[in-house]
Every structure is written in C-alpha cells, then in structure tokens.
Amino acid sequence: MNINKKFFYDNGYLIVKNFYDKKIIYQIKKDIYEISLEIYKKFNQNFSPKKFRADNFDEIVLKAKKENIKEVTSAVYDACKKIRGFYKLMGDRRLHNIAEELMGSKRLGILPGGFGMRIDYPNDKYWKARLHQDYTSQLGSPNGIVFYTSLGNTTKKKGAVVLYTKSHTKGVFKTKKDLVSVKKKKSYDPYTIQISKNELKKYKIKHLVLKETDLALFNFMLLHKSGTNTSNKIRWSMVHRMFDFSHDQAISQNYIGGLMEGNIFNKNKHFKY
Numbered sequence: 001m002n003i004n005k006k007f008f009y010d011n012g013y014l015i016v017k018n019f020y021d022k023k024i025i026y027q028i029k030k031d032i033y034e035i036s037l038e039i040y041k042k043f044n045q046n047f048s049p050k051k052f053r054a055d056n057f058d059e060i061v062l063k064a065k066k067e068n069i070k071e072v073t074s075a076v077y078d079a080c081k082k083i084r085g086f087y088k089l090m091g092d093r094r095l096h097n098i099a100e101e102l103m104g105s106k107r108l109g110i111l112p113g114g115f116g117m118r119i120d121y122p123n124d125k126y127w128k129a130r131l132h133q134d135y136t137s138q139l140g141s142p143n144g145i146v147f148y149t150s151l152g153n154t155t156k157k158k159g160a161v162v163l164y165t166k167s168h169t170k171g172v173f174k175t176k177k178d179l180v181s182v183k184k185k186k187s188y189d190p191y192t193i194q195i196s197k198n199e200l201k202k203y204k205i206k207h208l209v210l211k212e213t214d215l216a217l218f219n220f221m222l223l224h225k226s227g228t229n230t231s232n233k234i235r236w237s238m239v240h241r242m243f244d245f246s247h248d249q250a251i252s253q254n255y256i257g258g259l260m261e262g263n264i265f266n267k268n269k270h271f272k273y
Contacts, residue, residue, distance in 0.1 A: 001094055008102055012168035012222035013206065016098070019215035020089065020149065028085035028151060028238075029057035032076070035083075036060040039075045058234050065121055073119075080117035089149060090115065090240050095215070099242050102217075103143050107245040114138045115240030117151075120159050120229050126185060128159075128226040131193045131200075135220040136175060140243030141250035144220035150210040151236035159229030160210075161237075164203035168221035193223065 001016075008014040033052045040060050041047060050056060064072035080086070089095075090110065100106050114134075120127070134146050154160045174194045181187040200223075207227065208216055218224065220243070229235050244250060 001097065003098055003101065005102060008217075008219075011165045011206075013163050013165065013208075013216065013218035014102075015208075015210065016215040016217075018211070018213050019094075020092075020213045022213055024085050024088055025151065025212050026054055028083055029054050031083045031085060032080065032151075033057040033060065035079050036064075036072070036076050039072050039079075040064055040069075043069055043072065058236065061119070062121075062234060077117065077119055080119075081115060086115075086117075086238055089238060090147075095147065098217070099145055099147075102145060103242075103244050105143070105244045105246050108242050109140065109245050111138050111140050111144075111241045111243060114140070116238075118235070118237040118239060120226060120235040120237070122229050122232050122234070124229065125187075127188060128228070129224075130187060130189050131195075131223055131225040132189070132191070133173060133193070133221050133223060134241060136172060137191075138220070138241055138243075139253065140241070141245070141247040142172075142220060143244035143247045143250070145242055146218050146220065146222075147240050147242065148208070148216040148218070149238040150212050150214065150216075151238060152212050152233075154208065154210050154235060154237075155231070156207050156209065156227060157229075158231045158233060158235045159227035160235075161208040162225050162227050163206040163208060163218060164200065164223040165206050167203045167223040168219040171221060173223070195223075 003016065004014060030052060033056075036058070037049055037060055040063070043064075049060060061073060061076055064076075096108070099108055118129075135142055135144060138144070148161070175191045176194050177190050178187070178192045179190055181190075203223065210216055220241075
C-alpha cells in the first residue's frame with residue numbers, strides 16, 4: 001500500500017481513506033447493540049427495542065445515559081474492547097505494514113492499556129480529552145503511533161479530534177498537575193500540557209473529520225484534544241497504540257506502559273523530556 005510517508009513525518013498525522021471493510025464496522029455496531037440491550041434489560045425488563053440498524057446501534061446507550069444508569073454505560077464501555085471485530089481491526093496485516101514502514105522497525109508492540117473505545121457523549125465536558133501527547137500518558141516508546149478509527153462518520157459538530165499539526169517536532173512538552181479541576185469534577189485528567197496560547201497558535205489545526213471506514217494515525221508526540229460534541233449523537237472512536245521495542249528509550253524503561261499501569265511520566269528518573 002502506497003502511503004505518504006513525507007506528509008506523516010512533516011505533519012505528524014496521516015489519513016488513509018476507505019481502509020476498512022464496511023462489513024467489519026457493521027458487525028462491531030451490531031455487537032455493541034446486542035451487548036447494550038442485554039445489559040439494559042436488567043434495569044428495564046419491559047423495554048421493547050427498535051430493530052437493529054447500523055444508524056441506530058447506540059440508541060440504547062444514549063437512552064441509558066439520559067436516564068443516568070451508569071451501570072449500563074460503564075459496562076458497555078468496558079465490554080467494547082472485548083469485541084472480536086475490534087481485534088480484527090488491530091490485527092489487519094496492512095495496518096502493521098504501515099506501522100513498520102512509518103516507524104522503521106519490525107519489533108513493534110501494542111500497549112495493552114492503550115486500546116479501547118472512546119464514547120464521547122453529546123455536551124459531555126468531564127470525559128472530554130484535554131490537550132495532551134500520547135507518549136507521556138502511554139509510554140512504551142517515544143517512537144509510537146496512535147491508530148484511530150471512527151465508528152460512524154465524524155463531523156466538527158460531533159466533536160472531531162483536534163490535531164495541532166507539526167507539534168510532534170518539538171518532542172515532549174512538560175506537564176503539570178491540575179487537581180483543582182479534578183476536585184471540582186470538571187475533568188477526569190489531573191495533567192495539563194504546559195504551553196502558552198501564543199505558542200499553541202503557531203500550529204495549524206486539523207479537525208479529524210472521517211468516514212467510518214477511514215483510518216487515521218498520528219505520532220505519539222503530536223498535541224491533540226477532543227473537540228466539543230454539540231450534536232445529539234455519540235462520537236464513537238476505536239483507538240489503539242503501537243510502539244517500537246527497539247528504541248533506546250523503550251529499552252531503558254523496560255517497555256513499561258503509562259498511567260494505566262501506574263507509571264507517571266515526570267516521576268520516574270528514566271523518563272526524559
């Protein structure tokens with residue numbers, strides 16, 4: 001598969017159009033619908049669902065969210081990464097070929113704490129991802145790539161991810177704690193990037209608007225954040241991350257993962273800015 005390596009290296013991201021088979025995406029949606037239904041029935045046995053369609057697969061999750069049944073929404077979130085179709089996407093040989101070519105290595109790994117489904121609900125601010133780089137939260141290796149697939153077409157209105165192009169060339173940005181936002185329940189993330197508004201303005205913004213069969217990938221060092229979902233639909237995103245085992249920094253860190261494994265970037269002597 002021909003990919004624009006220069007564009008990726010220069011800008012820090014790449015979009016491969018129509019990469020995935022619609023049948024795999026359809027099956028993932030159907031699995032989510034059926035899982036959601038089984039979980040929701042425990043709370044409302046009289047519920048009569050609409051017949052499954054690809055465009056209504058998440059109506060039960062939205063219903064549970066509006067009814068504030070957190071047991072349903074959290075269970076669906078946890079179940080999503082166990083769906084076989086997700087592993088088919090991750091195991092696609094073409095994707096691994098792209099990763100090997102862009103990272104210049106065949107000794108690649110997948111971060112177990114770094115894959116799953118993002119479920120961005122309408123007008124939700126608490127779970128909205130703040131400006132960040134994946135390396136400082138995921139670790140593994142500085143030579144890493146985020147693979148991002150939309151489950152349904154994304155638009156700016158649905159909160160398409162905001163990329164700051166070329167920001168990966170600056171390396172690791174320092175972070176600071178923001179426990180005030182966490183205590184006030186304004187965000188789940190206690191870390192923020194230390195960068196001024198003027199410096200951030202230097203980077204051109206790219207909204208990650210995708211069709212559901214598109215594959216997007218971006219450098220571990222690229223600054224990005226969630227957009228604001230002002231629609232009445234969920235923005236579903238399947239995400240996984242690959243890293244280079246052969247990178248010197250990965251070797252010195254013993255290939256450890258990040259926050260999901262209890263490792264905080266700026267609290268370990270082996271981690272470098």
